Amino acid sequence: VNTTIIDEVTRYASEVEATCADLSAKQRQALLGDPPEHLREVAASGSLQAQLGSPQQYADEIRAAAGLPPRPVAENQEPVPWWRTIWRDLLPAWWVLRCYLAVWVWALVTQNWTYSFNTFPFPAPLGHPGLGLVATVLLIPPSLWLGHRHMRQPVAAMWVVIQVATTVYLLAFVSQAVGIGPNAASTQHATYQYSCCQPGTLVGPHQPGDALTVHWIVTGGGWSYQNSSPVTLRATLAGSFDTAAAAKPDTTARTIATADPIHTTTAAGGSPVSTIHIPTNAPPGYYDLRFSITMPGGGSSSGTSIIKVGK
Amino acid sequence: MDRSQLLKGVLDLAVLAVIGESDAYGYDVVRQLRDAGLSEVADASVYGTLQRLYANGQLSTYQVASDAGPTRKYYALNATGRTALSEGHKTWQGVVNALDGLLDPPRGARR
Numbered sequence: 005v006n007t008t009i010i011d012e013v014t015r016y017a018s019e020v021e022a023t024c025a026d027l028s029a030k031q032r033q034a035l036l037g038d039p040p041e042h043l044r045e046v047a048a049s050g051s052l053q054a055q056l057g058s059p060q061q062y063a064d065e066i067r068a069a070a071g072l073p074p075r076p077v078a079e080n081q082e083p084v085p086w087w088r089t090i091w092r093d094l095l096p097a098w099w100v101l102r103c104y105l106a107v108w109v110w111a112l113v114t115q116n117w118t119y120s121f122n123t124f125p126f127p128a129p130l131g132h133p134g135l136g137l138v139a140t141v142l143l144i145p146p147s148l149w150l151g152h153r154h155m156r157q158p159v160a161a162m163w164v165v166i167q168v169a170t171t172v173y174l175l176a177f178v179s180q181a182v183g184i185g186p187n188a189a190s191t192q193h194a195t196y197q198y199s200c201c202q203p204g205t206l207v208g209p210h211q212p213g214d215a216l217t218v219h220w221i222v223t224g225g226g227w228s229y230q231n232s233s234p235v236t237l238r239a240t241l242a243g244s245f246d247t248a249a250a251a252k253p254d255t256t257a258r259t260i261a262t263a264d265p266i267h268t269t270t271a272a273g274g275s276p277v278s279t280i281h282i283p284t285n286a287p288p289g290y291y292d293l294r295f296s297i298t299m300p301g302g303g304s305s306s307g308t309s310i311i312k313v314g315k
Numbered sequence: 316m317d318r319s320q321l322l323k324g325v326l327d328l329a330v331l332a333v334i335g336e337s338d339a340y341g342y343d344v345v346r347q348l349r350d351a352g353l354s355e356v357a358d359a360s361v362y363g364t365l366q367r368l369y370a371n372g373q374l375s376t377y378q379v380a381s382d383a384g385p386t387r388k389y390y391a392l393n394a395t396g397r398t399a400l401s402e403g404h405k406t407w408q409g410v411v412n413a414l415d416g417l418l419d420p421p422r423g424a425r426r
Contacts, residue, residue, distance in 0.1 A: 034366055034369075034370070035362075035363070035366055040385075041340075041341075041342075041385045041386075041387065042341050042342045042345075042358065042362070044385075045342045046342070046358065055358075056357075056358055056359065057357075061359075062358075062359045063359070064359075065357050065359030065360050065363065066359040066360075066362050066363040066366070067363065068360070068363060069326070069359065069360040069361070069362070069363025069364045069366075069367065070362075070363035070364070070366040070367045070370075071363075071367045071370075072363075
């Protein structure tokens with residue numbers, strides 16, 4: 005077969021195929037599967053263009069006869085500025101990123117904006133990096149749905165980027181948590197410190213028979229390589245004293261009530277509360293609230309606070 | 316009268332008739348239609364029609380290697396295609412008879 009004919013057929017067939025670019029690969033194959041063979045036979049007896057018309061006409065005729073929709077008319081659109089194209093392509097990444105940022109905000113709010121960035125890059129709302137991860141992952145589908153709703157066409161390429169980013173994030177998290185990554189020497193725990201007591205919670209006066217609640221202060225929540233250690237929180241009430249001034253230095257005063265000790269750990273956190281039941285026969289006056297935080301082998305700290313019972 | 320417009324409506328039937336006579340490949344169908352006197356039939360229309368009839372389940376296909384040149388895809392009527400051909404034939408005959416009656420009224424029918 006003459007090579008000029010083959011060239012003409014190849015060129016013509018590829019133009020026909022280009023005109024059908026909007027069809028699925030399966031439809032295109034079904035529609036244009038045999039024509040090259042046919043085109044060769046037609047070309048043998050003269051120019052394709054003269055016998056069949058332009059490739060576009062040929063494609064239009066095939067489509068019409070096959071009952072397929074006519075090829076879409078190219079829209080005369082304004083050229084899209086390059087920065088809008090980039091922004092459009094980056095949008096899905098932003099939809100994922102905003103979930104992560106939202107969880108960071110949540111983490112900072114629950115730590116009263118005093119968050120130590122120990123768990124970076126993982127936000128730890130309520131002190132739990134795992135909760136941050138779960139929250140981020142749960143937020144992603146609705147965020148994508150919201151964002152995607154306003155797109156005219158799907159942005160297919162970015163899904164790959166999103167999937168890769170999510171996978172890297174998950175792997176980094178897991179390696180950090182189980183201690184196999186470059187940054188993880190051993191298993192990490194959240195570590196909290198305890199102290200007494202939350203301001204304002206002891207304000208009296210209290211009455212005999214009242215339940216006095218001691219709200220422990222919990223700080224920290226960052227990750228640490230230290231092992232979790234047990235902590236015991238104790239509070240007792242001693243007295244009474246005639247004046248506030250007399251209460252503080254006197255460590256020999258009789259204990260009149262003791263809260264059940266709270267056994268917790270440096271990893272537990274939460275908001276522990278001790279309750280001291282003031283005896284109904286407690287004489288009015290000033291009392292010494294003594295509290296202690298003890299860690300076996302890890303030292304202890306203690307202190308006092310003066311409260312008023314009765315009138 | 317525009318023959319090509321008229322042909323569009325009956326191309327399915329013409330293609331079924333050609334293949335009903337004997338199995339044929341695409342260009343063969345085109346040639347037989349032209350030889351039969353339908354010179355204005357477009358190659359692309361025939362290809363599109365074959366494709367649509369095949370998609371509608373009226374044709375089956377098979378490949379035949381030719382001595383010189385590429386493998387050819389032959390089309391054959393299946394049961395559905397044969398039914399479509401005979402029904403199309405009846406419909407066409409009905410239209411032709413009706414038009415003949417209009418164009419050449421029997422003597423005495425008109426006053």
